[in-house]
Amino acid sequence: MIEFELWYLVLLPLLFAAGWWLRGVDASQRGGEGDGGPRAYFRGLNYLLNEQPDKAIDAFIGVVRLDPETIDLHFALGNLFRRRGEVDRAVRIHTHLLNRADLPARSRAEALAELAQDFLKGGLLDRAEESFTRLLDEPRHRVDAQRALLRIYQMEREWDKAIEAARRLEREAGESSHVQVAHFHCEAAEKALAAGDEERARSHLEQALKVNRKSVRAAILAGDLATRRADAEAAIGHWRSVGEANPEYLPLVAGRLADALDAAGRRAEALNFLRRSLLDHPSIDLLDVAQARVASWEGPAAAEALLRDELQRHPSLAGFERLLASRAVALGDAPLEQLHMLIQAQARKLARYRCSKCGFRAREFHWQCPGCSSWDSYPPRRLEELDAP
Ligand SMILES: [Zn+2]
Incomplete structure (x- = not known):
């Protein structure tokens, strides 16, 4: 029994063959071409019907002369194979087309574009990148190739190349992507920070804020960089600005900010900031950040009081799980610990x-x-x- 999609494969050559018949070109007229022409297609068709796609491809690409219809058939078959996830077969068909000397220039570019898509679909990023780069010289394919390259550079985490590609797209096609580009700079800055290259990190963060001055991530990283350079005041300033301009991102900076204040001998200010933030912008992550600091700076009783207050204002499963955990430990009560485990399992599912x-x-x-x-x-x-x- 042939799968449903395979019927399309069979149907395609059949339609093309029907076209020849209608135009009165039959096998006898093309007899001089030996194995080429319609006869090869019927052979290919036969192989497809017998579910031998590789032999079918051999028959189709063995056709001696390429005319517009046969070229279209090759493209159609190649696309179908790619869509079915049979990338190797799609690559064979498109490579064959690309290598034929009698292929018109326009179709050659088309074949290269299809081949590049095959490589991308197959996860062969190096080869996809090389093919799309070659397509940059083809005016009809240039913009699509740039979009594909932008995607590939992100998958490869090649941030400098991604920045360059995004800039070209903006210049040539008017496609603005300043939010993305700021992230590319942040990614590059993180990489530089991890490698200890502070100057490079600084330059990328400056660029990130230049293309997107609202970039929360760049401000967070600028604080990290300042901390590395032992400039606590600058770090505190960057993180404060995140909380003020984008309070929804407070959970990402609150811990850093509180720890920096504490390290600068300003623990009371840190605690005040955490309690204030929790009142103004309650969130589960913020509660975790505050509870951990209060527990280690003021002791478990103060941390539990914080939890109780917060749960009265904003009851949450996550919050009760934290409270039960602390109660079960304090009381050493087995059923309470069991209840805690049950709630913990439930809370974890919701903690995504x-x-x-x-x-x-x-x-x-x-x-x-x-x-x-x-x-x-x-x-x-x-x-x-x-x-x-
Ligand atoms: Zn998503």
């Missing part, structure tokens, strides 16, 4: 971040969605809060 574009759920906060590759699509809030009535 969710992409606002595609719904992809993740335990960690992401600047770029691992599911759909969108930037800034994760609100720094847990599922429990996102779905709260």
Whole structure:
């Protein structure tokens, strides 16, 4: 029994052959071409019917003369194979087309574009990159090739190249992507920070803020860089600015800011900031940050009092889980510990971040969605809060 999609493969050559018949070109007229022409197609068709696609491809690409119809048939078959995920076969067909000396220039560029898509689909990023780069010289394919290259550089985490590609797209096609480009600079800055290259990190962060002065991530990283350079005041300033301009991102900076204040001998100010933030912009992550600091700076009783206050204002499963954990430990009570475990299992399911574009759920906060590759699509809030009535 032939799968449904395979019928398309069979149908295609059949339609092309029917075209020849209608135009009165039959096998006898093309007899001089030996194995080429319609006869080869019927052979290919036969192989397809017998589910031998590789032999079918051999028959199709063995055709001696390329005319517009046969070229179209090759493209159609190649696309179908790619869509079916049979990338190797698509590559064979498109490579064959590309290598034929009698292929018109326009179709050659087309074949290269299809081949590049095959490589991309097959995850052969190096070869896809090389093919798309060659397409930059083809006016009809240039913009699409630039878009594809931009995608590939992000997948390869080649941030300098991604920045360059985004700039070209903006210049030549008017496609603005300043939010993305700021993230590319932030990614490059993180890489530089990890490698200890502070100057390079600084330069990238400056660029990030230049293309997107509202970039929260760049401000957070600028604080990290200042901390590395032992400039606590500058770091505190950067992180404060995040909380003031974008309070929804407070959970990402509150811990850093409180620790920096504490390290500068300003613990009371740090505690005050945490309690104030929790009042003004309540969130589960912020509660965790505050509870951990209060527990270590003022002791478990103060941390529990903070939890109780917060739960009265904003009851949450996550908050009760923290409270039960602390009670079970304090009382050494087995049934209470069992209840805590049950609630913990439930709370964990709700402790995910969710992409606002595609719904992809993740335990960690992401600047770029691992599911759909969108930037800034994760609100720094847990599922429990996102779905709260
Ligand atoms: Zn997504």
